[in-house]
Amino acid sequence: MQYLSTRGQSPAQSFSQILLGGLAPDGGLYLPECYPQFSDADLTRLRVLNYRELAFEILSTFATDIPAADLKGIIDKTYTAQVYCNVRDGDNPEDITPLHTLEPSLHLLGLSNGPTLAFKDMAMQLLGHLFEYVLAKAGQGINILGATSGDTGSSAEYAMRGKKGVKVFMLSPHGKMSRFQTAQMFSLQDANIFNIAVKGVFDDCQDIVKAVSNDHAYKKQYQIGAVNSINWARVAAQIVYYFKGYFAATQSNDQQVSFAVPSGNFGNVCAGHIARMMGLPIKQLIVATNENDVLDEFFKTGVYRPRGSANTYHTSSPSMDISKASNFERFIFDVVGRNGTQVRELWASVDQGGAFDLKASGLLNKVADFGFVSGSSSHQDRLNTIRATYETYGLMIDTHTADGLKVALEYREPNVPMVVLETALPAKFEESIQEALGRRPDRPKGLENLERLPQRFEVMEADAHAVKQYIIAHTSVGS
Ligand SMILES: *Cc1c(COP(=O)(O)O)cnc(C)c1O
Numbered sequence: 001m002q003y004l005s006t007r008g009q010s011p012a013q014s015f016s017q018i019l020l021g022g023l024a025p026d027g028g029l030y031l032p033e034c035y036p037q038f039s040d041a042d043l044t045r046l047r048v049l050n051y052r053e054l055a056f057e058i059l060s061t062f063a064t065d066i067p068a069a070d071l072k073g074i075i076d077k078t079y080t081a082q083v084y085c086n087v088r089d090g091d092n093p094e095d096i097t098p099l100h101t102l103e104p105s106l107h108l109l110g111l112s113n114g115p116t117l118a119f120k121d122m123a124m125q126l127l128g129h130l131f132e133y134v135l136a137k138a139g140q141g142i143n144i145l146g147a148t149s150g151d152t153g154s155s156a157e158y159a160m161r162g163k164k165g166v167k168v169f170m171l172s173p174h175g176k177m178s179r180f181q182t183a184q185m186f187s188l189q190d191a192n193i194f195n196i197a198v199k200g201v202f203d204d205c206q207d208i209v210k211a212v213s214n215d216h217a218y219k220k221q222y223q224i225g226a227v228n229s230i231n232w233a234r235v236a237a238q239i240v241y242y243f244k245g246y247f248a249a250t251q252s253n254d255q256q257v258s259f260a261v262p263s264g265n266f267g268n269v270c271a272g273h274i275a276r277m278m279g280l281p282i283k284q285l286i287v288a289t290n291e292n293d294v295l296d297e298f299f300k301t302g303v304y305r306p307r308g309s310a311n312t313y314h315t316s317s318p319s320m321d322i323s324k325a326s327n328f329e330r331f332i333f334d335v336v337g338r339n340g341t342q343v344r345e346l347w348a349s350v351d352q353g354g355a356f357d358l359k360a361s362g363l364l365n366k367v368a369d370f371g372f373v374s375g376s377s378s379h380q381d382r383l384n385t386i387r388a389t390y391e392t393y394g395l396m397i398d399t400h401t402a403d404g405l406k407v408a409l410e411y412r413e414p415n416v417p418m419v420v421l422e423t424a425l426p427a428k429f430e431e432s433i434q435e436a437l438g439r440r441p442d443r444p445k446g447l448e449n450l451e452r453l454p455q456r457f458e459v460m461e462a463d464a465h466a467v468k469q470y471i472i473a474h475t476s477v478g479s
Helices: 015-019 040-047 053-060 068-078 120-136 151-160 181-184 202-214 216-221 232-251 267-277 296-300 328-335 340-350 366-371 379-393 399-410 426-437 463-473
Strands: 003-005 031-032 099-103 108-112 141-148 166-173 193-199 256-264 284-290 371-375 416-420 459-460
Touching: 003 015, 015 232, 031 151, 040 232, 053 232, 068 120, 068 181, 099 232, 099 416, 108 232, 108 399, 120 151, 120 232, 120 267, 141 151, 141 202, 141 399, 151 166, 151 181, 151 193, 166 181, 166 202, 181 366, 181 426, 193 202, 193 463, 202 216, 202 267, 232 267, 232 416, 256 267, 256 399, 267 284, 267 328, 284 296, 284 399, 296 371, 328 340, 371 399, 379 399, 379 426, 399 416, 459 463
Parallel strands: 108 416, 141 166, 166 193, 193 459, 256 284, 256 416, 284 371
Antiparallel strands: 003 031, 099 108
Protein backbone atom coordinates (compact mmCIF):
# COMPACT_ATOMS: atom_id res chain seq x y z
CA MET A 1 0.00 0.00 0.00
CA GLN A 2 1.33 3.41 -1.02
CA TYR A 3 0.33 6.79 0.39
CA LEU A 4 -0.61 9.88 -1.60
CA SER A 5 -0.77 13.52 -0.58
CA THR A 6 -4.15 15.27 -0.60
CA ARG A 7 -2.51 18.05 -2.61
CA GLY A 8 -1.34 15.70 -5.33
CA GLN A 9 2.23 16.94 -5.69
CA SER A 10 4.31 14.62 -3.49
CA PRO A 11 5.77 11.25 -4.46
CA ALA A 12 3.98 8.15 -3.16
CA GLN A 13 5.45 6.73 0.06
CA SER A 14 5.12 3.58 2.14
CA PHE A 15 3.59 3.30 5.63
CA SER A 16 6.97 3.26 7.41
CA GLN A 17 8.22 6.20 5.36
CA ILE A 18 5.36 8.46 6.46
CA LEU A 19 5.20 7.15 10.04
CA LEU A 20 7.64 9.60 11.63
CA GLY A 21 6.85 12.64 9.48
CA GLY A 22 4.04 15.17 9.50
CA LEU A 23 2.72 16.95 6.43
CA ALA A 24 3.68 15.79 2.94
CA PRO A 25 6.29 18.03 1.24
CA ASP A 26 3.55 19.77 -0.79
CA GLY A 27 1.71 20.73 2.43
CA GLY A 28 -0.97 18.05 2.10
CA LEU A 29 -1.88 15.07 4.29
CA TYR A 30 -1.17 11.47 3.43
CA LEU A 31 -3.92 9.00 2.59
CA PRO A 32 -3.78 5.45 1.23
CA GLU A 33 -3.94 5.32 -2.57
CA CYS A 34 -7.15 3.29 -2.18
CA TYR A 35 -9.25 2.03 0.72
CA PRO A 36 -9.07 -1.72 1.35
CA GLN A 37 -12.51 -3.28 0.84
CA PHE A 38 -14.19 -5.63 3.31
CA SER A 39 -17.02 -7.73 1.87
CA ASP A 40 -19.95 -9.26 3.72
CA ALA A 41 -17.99 -12.52 3.99
CA ASP A 42 -14.98 -10.61 5.38
CA LEU A 43 -17.18 -8.93 7.99
CA THR A 44 -18.55 -12.30 9.06
CA ARG A 45 -15.00 -13.57 9.50
CA LEU A 46 -13.95 -10.44 11.47
CA ARG A 47 -17.06 -10.40 13.67
CA VAL A 48 -15.81 -13.16 15.98
CA LEU A 49 -12.24 -11.85 16.44
CA ASN A 50 -10.89 -10.30 19.62
CA TYR A 51 -9.50 -6.75 19.55
CA ARG A 52 -5.91 -7.74 18.80
CA GLU A 53 -6.89 -10.12 16.01
CA LEU A 54 -9.20 -7.52 14.50
CA ALA A 55 -6.54 -4.81 14.74
CA PHE A 56 -4.12 -7.06 12.90
CA GLU A 57 -6.60 -7.82 10.10
CA ILE A 58 -7.26 -4.13 9.55
CA LEU A 59 -3.82 -2.62 10.15
CA SER A 60 -2.04 -5.22 8.01
CA THR A 61 -3.93 -3.84 4.99
CA PHE A 62 -2.30 -0.45 5.66
CA ALA A 63 1.15 -1.27 7.07
CA THR A 64 2.10 -3.54 4.19
CA ASP A 65 5.83 -2.82 4.52
CA ILE A 66 6.04 -4.19 8.07
CA PRO A 67 6.46 -7.99 8.13
CA ALA A 68 3.27 -9.64 9.39
CA ALA A 69 4.92 -11.33 12.38
CA ASP A 70 6.47 -8.02 13.52
CA LEU A 71 3.20 -6.13 13.16
CA LYS A 72 1.40 -8.84 15.08
CA GLY A 73 3.96 -8.61 17.89
CA ILE A 74 3.53 -4.83 18.09
CA ILE A 75 -0.28 -5.07 18.17
CA ASP A 76 -0.22 -7.87 20.74
CA LYS A 77 1.80 -5.83 23.21
CA THR A 78 -0.29 -2.69 22.62
CA TYR A 79 -3.88 -3.83 23.03
CA THR A 80 -3.84 -5.65 26.36
CA ALA A 81 -6.19 -5.65 29.32
CA GLN A 82 -3.27 -4.39 31.43
CA VAL A 83 -2.82 -1.24 29.30
CA TYR A 84 -6.57 -0.56 28.92
CA CYS A 85 -7.44 -1.46 32.50
CA ASN A 86 -9.44 1.59 33.64
CA VAL A 87 -12.86 0.09 32.89
CA ARG A 88 -16.10 0.62 34.79
CA ASP A 89 -17.34 -2.04 37.17
CA GLY A 90 -19.02 -4.73 35.11
CA ASP A 91 -17.11 -3.99 31.89
CA ASN A 92 -14.57 -6.56 30.73
CA PRO A 93 -11.07 -5.12 30.17
CA GLU A 94 -10.39 -7.95 27.68
CA ASP A 95 -12.82 -6.19 25.32
CA ILE A 96 -10.30 -3.25 25.15
CA THR A 97 -13.22 -1.03 23.97
CA PRO A 98 -16.20 -2.30 26.00
CA LEU A 99 -19.66 -1.44 24.68
CA HIS A 100 -21.85 -0.08 27.46
CA THR A 101 -25.58 -0.26 26.70
CA LEU A 102 -27.67 2.60 28.13
CA GLU A 103 -30.94 1.32 26.70
CA PRO A 104 -31.84 -0.83 23.69
CA SER A 105 -30.14 0.69 20.62
CA LEU A 106 -28.24 3.35 22.58
CA HIS A 107 -24.67 2.54 23.55
CA LEU A 108 -21.42 4.10 24.71
CA LEU A 109 -18.21 2.71 23.23
CA GLY A 110 -15.54 2.95 25.95
CA LEU A 111 -12.38 4.29 24.30
CA SER A 112 -10.88 5.91 27.38
CA ASN A 113 -9.63 3.05 29.50
CA GLY A 114 -5.95 3.55 28.69
CA PRO A 115 -3.34 5.16 30.97
CA THR A 116 -4.42 8.80 30.45
CA LEU A 117 -8.18 8.16 30.52
CA ALA A 118 -8.83 9.60 27.04
CA PHE A 119 -9.38 8.03 23.63
CA LYS A 120 -6.06 9.31 22.31
CA ASP A 121 -4.39 6.37 24.08
CA MET A 122 -6.08 4.03 21.58
CA ALA A 123 -3.80 5.24 18.79
CA MET A 124 -0.91 6.74 20.71
CA GLN A 125 0.01 3.52 22.52
CA LEU A 126 0.36 1.80 19.16
CA LEU A 127 2.40 4.72 17.84
CA GLY A 128 4.88 4.34 20.72
CA HIS A 129 5.63 0.74 19.77
CA LEU A 130 5.68 1.52 16.02
CA PHE A 131 8.14 4.39 16.53
CA GLU A 132 10.48 2.25 18.59
CA TYR A 133 10.34 -0.53 15.98
CA VAL A 134 10.93 1.66 12.92
CA LEU A 135 13.69 3.71 14.60
CA ALA A 136 15.54 0.57 15.72
CA LYS A 137 15.40 -0.80 12.16
CA ALA A 138 16.76 2.45 10.73
CA GLY A 139 19.31 2.93 13.52
CA GLN A 140 17.87 6.38 14.18
CA GLY A 141 16.55 8.47 17.03
CA ILE A 142 13.86 11.12 17.27
CA ASN A 143 13.24 14.07 19.56
CA ILE A 144 9.53 14.68 19.73
CA LEU A 145 8.65 18.31 20.38
CA GLY A 146 5.05 19.16 21.20
CA ALA A 147 2.77 21.68 22.83
CA THR A 148 -0.18 20.63 24.92
CA SER A 149 -3.01 22.09 26.93
CA GLY A 150 -3.72 18.66 28.40
CA ASP A 151 -4.81 15.46 26.66
CA THR A 152 -2.42 15.11 23.73
CA GLY A 153 0.73 15.73 25.72
CA SER A 154 -0.03 13.24 28.43
CA SER A 155 -1.14 10.61 25.94
CA ALA A 156 2.09 11.07 23.96
CA GLU A 157 4.24 10.89 27.08
CA TYR A 158 2.57 7.71 28.37
CA ALA A 159 3.00 6.13 24.92
CA MET A 160 6.66 7.13 24.50
CA ARG A 161 7.95 6.68 28.07
CA GLY A 162 10.90 4.32 28.14
CA LYS A 163 10.87 3.81 24.34
CA LYS A 164 14.35 3.37 22.88
CA GLY A 165 15.45 6.03 20.42
CA VAL A 166 12.70 8.42 21.49
CA LYS A 167 12.86 11.55 23.64
CA VAL A 168 9.83 13.74 24.31
CA PHE A 169 10.02 17.49 24.97
CA MET A 170 6.53 18.64 25.89
CA LEU A 171 5.68 22.30 26.36
CA SER A 172 2.68 23.25 28.49
CA PRO A 173 1.46 26.60 29.83
CA HIS A 174 2.84 26.94 33.37
CA GLY A 175 0.06 26.68 35.95
CA LYS A 176 -2.74 26.57 33.36
CA MET A 177 -3.58 22.87 33.16
CA SER A 178 -5.89 21.17 35.63
CA ARG A 179 -4.22 19.71 38.73
CA PHE A 180 -5.04 16.22 37.52
CA GLN A 181 -3.56 16.78 34.05
CA THR A 182 -0.48 18.44 35.50
CA ALA A 183 0.09 15.60 37.93
CA GLN A 184 -0.47 13.02 35.23
CA MET A 185 2.32 14.45 33.08
CA PHE A 186 4.75 15.79 35.66
CA SER A 187 4.76 12.67 37.83
CA LEU A 188 6.44 10.65 35.06
CA GLN A 189 10.01 9.89 36.11
CA ASP A 190 11.22 8.31 32.87
CA ALA A 191 14.57 9.70 31.74
CA ASN A 192 13.37 10.20 28.13
CA ILE A 193 10.45 12.47 29.09
CA PHE A 194 11.03 16.22 29.52
CA ASN A 195 8.21 18.43 30.75
CA ILE A 196 8.75 22.11 30.03
CA ALA A 197 6.36 24.47 31.82
CA VAL A 198 6.38 27.67 29.76
CA LYS A 199 5.63 31.01 31.42
CA GLY A 200 2.78 31.89 29.07
CA VAL A 201 -0.40 30.50 27.54
CA PHE A 202 -0.97 27.55 25.22
CA ASP A 203 -0.53 29.73 22.11
CA ASP A 204 2.96 30.72 23.32
CA CYS A 205 3.85 27.03 23.54
CA GLN A 206 2.45 26.41 20.08
CA ASP A 207 4.41 29.38 18.68
CA ILE A 208 7.66 27.98 20.07
CA VAL A 209 7.01 24.61 18.42
CA LYS A 210 6.32 26.40 15.12
CA ALA A 211 9.48 28.52 15.43
CA VAL A 212 11.63 25.46 16.09
CA SER A 213 10.02 23.49 13.24
CA ASN A 214 10.59 26.40 10.85
CA ASP A 215 14.32 26.32 11.60
CA HIS A 216 14.94 23.56 9.08
CA ALA A 217 18.66 23.20 9.75
CA TYR A 218 18.09 22.81 13.50
CA LYS A 219 15.17 20.48 12.92
CA LYS A 220 17.29 18.22 10.74
CA GLN A 221 20.38 18.26 12.94
CA TYR A 222 18.48 17.45 16.12
CA GLN A 223 15.95 15.07 14.50
CA ILE A 224 12.93 16.99 15.71
CA GLY A 225 9.64 15.17 15.14
CA ALA A 226 6.01 15.37 16.19
CA VAL A 227 3.12 13.09 17.08
CA ASN A 228 0.24 15.38 16.14
CA SER A 229 -3.22 14.35 15.09
CA ILE A 230 -2.50 14.39 11.34
CA ASN A 231 -0.22 11.36 11.78
CA TRP A 232 -1.63 8.69 9.47
CA ALA A 233 -0.87 5.78 11.81
CA ARG A 234 -3.03 7.43 14.48
CA VAL A 235 -5.97 7.64 12.09
CA ALA A 236 -5.41 4.04 10.97
CA ALA A 237 -5.37 2.75 14.56
CA GLN A 238 -8.68 4.50 15.21
CA ILE A 239 -10.40 2.70 12.32
CA VAL A 240 -10.22 -0.56 14.29
CA TYR A 241 -12.62 0.46 17.05
CA TYR A 242 -15.34 1.46 14.58
CA PHE A 243 -15.32 -2.16 13.41
CA LYS A 244 -15.22 -3.43 17.00
CA GLY A 245 -18.08 -1.13 18.02
CA TYR A 246 -20.13 -2.13 14.98
CA PHE A 247 -19.80 -5.84 15.74
CA ALA A 248 -20.60 -5.30 19.41
CA ALA A 249 -23.80 -3.38 18.59
CA THR A 250 -25.18 -5.73 15.90
CA GLN A 251 -25.96 -9.40 15.36
CA SER A 252 -25.62 -9.49 11.60
CA ASN A 253 -24.04 -7.53 8.76
CA ASP A 254 -27.32 -6.39 7.25
CA GLN A 255 -27.79 -4.01 10.19
CA GLN A 256 -26.53 -0.46 10.01
CA VAL A 257 -25.15 1.52 12.94
CA SER A 258 -24.72 5.27 13.50
CA PHE A 259 -21.76 6.70 15.39
CA ALA A 260 -21.74 10.00 17.31
CA VAL A 261 -18.25 11.45 17.65
CA PRO A 262 -17.12 14.35 19.89
CA SER A 263 -14.91 16.22 17.43
CA GLY A 264 -12.15 18.79 17.35
CA ASN A 265 -9.39 18.09 14.84
CA PHE A 266 -11.61 15.68 12.88
CA GLY A 267 -9.13 12.82 13.47
CA ASN A 268 -11.49 10.47 15.26
CA VAL A 269 -14.45 10.90 12.90
CA CYS A 270 -12.11 10.78 9.88
CA ALA A 271 -11.29 7.22 10.93
CA GLY A 272 -15.05 6.53 10.99
CA HIS A 273 -15.37 7.93 7.48
CA ILE A 274 -12.60 5.61 6.28
CA ALA A 275 -14.19 2.60 8.03
CA ARG A 276 -17.39 3.40 6.13
CA MET A 277 -15.46 3.68 2.85
CA MET A 278 -13.96 0.24 3.59
CA GLY A 279 -17.41 -1.33 3.62
CA LEU A 280 -18.49 -1.10 7.27
CA PRO A 281 -22.30 -0.61 7.30
CA ILE A 282 -22.39 2.83 8.93
CA LYS A 283 -25.57 4.86 8.46
CA GLN A 284 -24.71 8.24 9.97
CA LEU A 285 -21.49 9.78 11.19
CA ILE A 286 -22.58 12.42 13.65
CA VAL A 287 -20.05 15.17 14.21
CA ALA A 288 -20.57 16.73 17.66
CA THR A 289 -18.84 20.00 18.53
CA ASN A 290 -18.94 22.35 21.49
CA GLU A 291 -19.20 26.14 21.16
CA ASN A 292 -16.23 25.94 18.78
CA ASP A 293 -18.57 24.87 16.03
CA VAL A 294 -16.61 25.39 12.82
CA LEU A 295 -17.36 21.80 11.75
CA ASP A 296 -21.05 22.06 12.60
CA GLU A 297 -21.19 25.20 10.47
CA PHE A 298 -19.61 23.32 7.56
CA PHE A 299 -21.96 20.35 7.62
CA LYS A 300 -24.99 22.63 7.91
CA THR A 301 -24.01 25.27 5.34
CA GLY A 302 -21.11 23.99 3.22
CA VAL A 303 -18.93 26.87 4.40
CA TYR A 304 -15.61 25.90 6.00
CA ARG A 305 -14.35 28.94 7.83
CA PRO A 306 -11.58 28.25 10.37
CA ARG A 307 -11.26 30.88 13.07
CA GLY A 308 -8.34 32.60 14.70
CA SER A 309 -7.28 32.05 18.29
CA ALA A 310 -9.13 35.23 19.34
CA ASN A 311 -12.38 33.52 18.26
CA THR A 312 -11.62 30.17 19.85
CA TYR A 313 -13.51 29.78 23.10
CA HIS A 314 -12.19 28.13 26.21
CA THR A 315 -14.94 25.64 27.11
CA SER A 316 -15.67 22.87 29.60
CA SER A 317 -14.85 20.29 26.89
CA PRO A 318 -11.37 21.74 26.36
CA SER A 319 -9.97 18.97 24.15
CA MET A 320 -12.42 20.08 21.46
CA ASP A 321 -11.48 23.78 21.65
CA ILE A 322 -10.21 23.79 18.11
CA SER A 323 -11.21 26.11 15.32
CA LYS A 324 -9.13 24.66 12.49
CA ALA A 325 -9.75 20.94 12.02
CA SER A 326 -6.37 19.63 10.90
CA ASN A 327 -7.65 16.30 9.51
CA PHE A 328 -10.58 17.80 7.62
CA GLU A 329 -8.57 18.03 4.40
CA ARG A 330 -8.51 14.22 4.23
CA PHE A 331 -12.30 14.09 4.02
CA ILE A 332 -12.51 16.91 1.48
CA PHE A 333 -10.01 15.03 -0.72
CA ASP A 334 -12.60 12.23 -0.99
CA VAL A 335 -15.47 14.69 -1.49
CA VAL A 336 -13.77 16.24 -4.53
CA GLY A 337 -13.13 12.80 -6.03
CA ARG A 338 -9.51 12.68 -4.85
CA ASN A 339 -8.54 15.60 -7.04
CA GLY A 340 -5.39 17.13 -5.53
CA THR A 341 -5.60 20.23 -7.72
CA GLN A 342 -9.04 21.02 -6.37
CA VAL A 343 -7.86 20.53 -2.76
CA ARG A 344 -4.97 22.91 -3.43
CA GLU A 345 -7.40 25.51 -4.73
CA LEU A 346 -9.70 25.20 -1.73
CA TRP A 347 -6.85 25.40 0.79
CA ALA A 348 -5.18 28.30 -1.00
CA SER A 349 -7.72 30.53 0.74
CA VAL A 350 -7.88 28.53 3.99
CA ASP A 351 -4.12 28.70 4.44
CA GLN A 352 -4.34 32.49 4.21
CA GLY A 353 -6.97 32.72 6.92
CA GLY A 354 -9.89 32.57 4.48
CA ALA A 355 -12.76 30.15 3.87
CA PHE A 356 -14.40 28.06 1.15
CA ASP A 357 -17.99 27.35 0.29
CA LEU A 358 -18.96 23.96 -1.16
CA LYS A 359 -22.59 24.97 -1.59
CA ALA A 360 -21.67 27.58 -4.13
CA SER A 361 -19.72 24.99 -6.14
CA GLY A 362 -22.49 22.39 -5.91
CA LEU A 363 -20.36 19.97 -3.90
CA LEU A 364 -22.42 20.13 -0.71
CA ASN A 365 -24.82 17.49 -2.08
CA LYS A 366 -21.91 15.08 -2.32
CA VAL A 367 -21.07 15.61 1.36
CA ALA A 368 -24.44 14.13 2.31
CA ASP A 369 -23.58 10.92 0.41
CA PHE A 370 -20.86 10.26 2.99
CA GLY A 371 -23.37 9.97 5.84
CA PHE A 372 -22.30 13.06 7.75
CA VAL A 373 -24.60 15.14 9.96
CA SER A 374 -23.66 17.45 12.82
CA GLY A 375 -24.69 19.39 15.89
CA SER A 376 -23.18 21.40 18.72
CA SER A 377 -23.68 21.95 22.42
CA SER A 378 -23.18 24.56 25.08
CA HIS A 379 -21.84 24.36 28.62
CA GLN A 380 -25.41 24.17 29.94
CA ASP A 381 -26.20 21.33 27.50
CA ARG A 382 -23.22 19.39 28.84
CA LEU A 383 -24.27 19.84 32.45
CA ASN A 384 -27.84 18.78 31.60
CA THR A 385 -26.67 15.72 29.68
CA ILE A 386 -24.28 14.63 32.44
CA ARG A 387 -27.06 15.03 35.01
CA ALA A 388 -29.73 13.25 32.92
CA THR A 389 -27.37 10.36 32.11
CA TYR A 390 -26.51 9.94 35.77
CA GLU A 391 -30.13 10.09 36.88
CA THR A 392 -31.53 7.85 34.13
CA TYR A 393 -28.80 5.25 33.73
CA GLY A 394 -26.72 5.64 36.90
CA LEU A 395 -23.70 6.33 34.72
CA MET A 396 -21.22 9.19 34.97
CA ILE A 397 -19.88 10.61 31.69
CA ASP A 398 -17.38 13.34 30.98
CA THR A 399 -18.03 16.67 29.23
CA HIS A 400 -16.74 15.57 25.80
CA THR A 401 -18.82 12.41 25.77
CA ALA A 402 -21.76 14.57 26.87
CA ASP A 403 -21.31 16.69 23.73
CA GLY A 404 -21.51 13.47 21.70
CA LEU A 405 -24.54 12.08 23.50
CA LYS A 406 -26.46 15.37 23.31
CA VAL A 407 -26.13 15.50 19.53
CA ALA A 408 -26.64 11.73 19.14
CA LEU A 409 -30.10 12.01 20.70
CA GLU A 410 -31.07 14.58 18.04
CA TYR A 411 -30.37 12.08 15.26
CA ARG A 412 -31.66 8.77 16.64
CA GLU A 413 -33.63 6.67 14.15
CA PRO A 414 -35.81 3.62 14.84
CA ASN A 415 -34.00 0.32 14.27
CA VAL A 416 -30.57 1.91 13.86
CA PRO A 417 -28.34 1.31 16.89
CA MET A 418 -26.60 4.52 17.99
CA VAL A 419 -23.06 4.23 19.32
CA VAL A 420 -21.65 7.28 21.14
CA LEU A 421 -17.87 7.29 21.39
CA GLU A 422 -16.73 7.89 24.97
CA THR A 423 -13.62 10.01 24.46
CA ALA A 424 -12.63 10.63 28.10
CA LEU A 425 -13.49 9.43 31.60
CA PRO A 426 -15.20 11.84 34.03
CA ALA A 427 -12.28 11.57 36.49
CA LYS A 428 -10.30 13.87 34.18
CA PHE A 429 -12.77 16.73 34.49
CA GLU A 430 -13.63 16.86 38.17
CA GLU A 431 -14.67 20.53 38.26
CA SER A 432 -17.40 20.07 35.63
CA ILE A 433 -18.68 16.87 37.21
CA GLN A 434 -18.84 18.65 40.54
CA GLU A 435 -20.82 21.45 38.92
CA ALA A 436 -23.26 19.06 37.22
CA LEU A 437 -23.76 16.49 39.96
CA GLY A 438 -22.64 18.15 43.18
CA ARG A 439 -20.17 15.34 43.77
CA ARG A 440 -16.77 14.31 42.57
CA PRO A 441 -16.28 11.51 40.04
CA ASP A 442 -14.69 8.25 41.16
CA ARG A 443 -11.06 7.78 40.25
CA PRO A 444 -9.82 4.58 38.64
CA LYS A 445 -7.81 2.42 41.01
CA GLY A 446 -4.21 3.48 41.49
CA LEU A 447 -4.83 7.14 40.64
CA GLU A 448 -6.30 8.19 44.00
CA ASN A 449 -3.12 9.93 45.12
CA LEU A 450 -1.87 11.13 41.75
CA GLU A 451 -1.49 14.77 42.82
CA ARG A 452 0.73 13.79 45.75
CA LEU A 453 3.38 12.04 43.68
CA PRO A 454 6.71 13.82 43.19
CA GLN A 455 6.75 15.96 40.03
CA ARG A 456 9.50 16.46 37.49
CA PHE A 457 9.44 19.55 35.24
CA GLU A 458 11.41 22.58 34.15
CA VAL A 459 9.98 26.12 34.20
CA MET A 460 11.15 28.24 31.27
CA GLU A 461 10.47 31.62 29.67
CA ALA A 462 8.41 31.67 26.45
CA ASP A 463 11.57 31.79 24.34
CA ALA A 464 12.19 29.51 21.37
CA HIS A 465 15.96 29.97 21.60
CA ALA A 466 16.02 28.82 25.22
CA VAL A 467 13.95 25.76 24.32
CA LYS A 468 16.33 24.92 21.48
CA GLN A 469 19.30 25.15 23.85
CA TYR A 470 17.50 22.98 26.38
CA ILE A 471 16.92 20.27 23.77
CA ILE A 472 20.57 20.38 22.70
CA ALA A 473 21.67 20.03 26.32
CA HIS A 474 19.44 17.00 26.86
CA THR A 475 20.02 14.99 23.74
CA SER A 476 23.04 13.25 22.35
CA VAL A 477 21.45 12.90 18.88
CA GLY A 478 23.12 15.13 16.29
CA SER A 479 25.99 16.25 18.49
C1 LIG B 1 -8.76 14.95 21.25
C2 LIG B 1 -10.09 14.77 21.87
C3 LIG B 1 -11.30 14.94 21.15
C4 LIG B 1 -11.31 15.39 19.69
O1 LIG B 1 -10.84 14.40 18.82
P1 LIG B 1 -10.42 14.79 17.32
O2 LIG B 1 -9.81 13.58 16.77
O3 LIG B 1 -9.46 15.93 17.45
O4 LIG B 1 -11.67 15.20 16.60
C5 LIG B 1 -12.50 14.69 21.78
N1 LIG B 1 -12.53 14.34 23.09
C6 LIG B 1 -11.41 14.18 23.82
C7 LIG B 1 -11.54 13.81 25.25
C8 LIG B 1 -10.15 14.38 23.25
O5 LIG B 1 -9.04 14.22 23.99
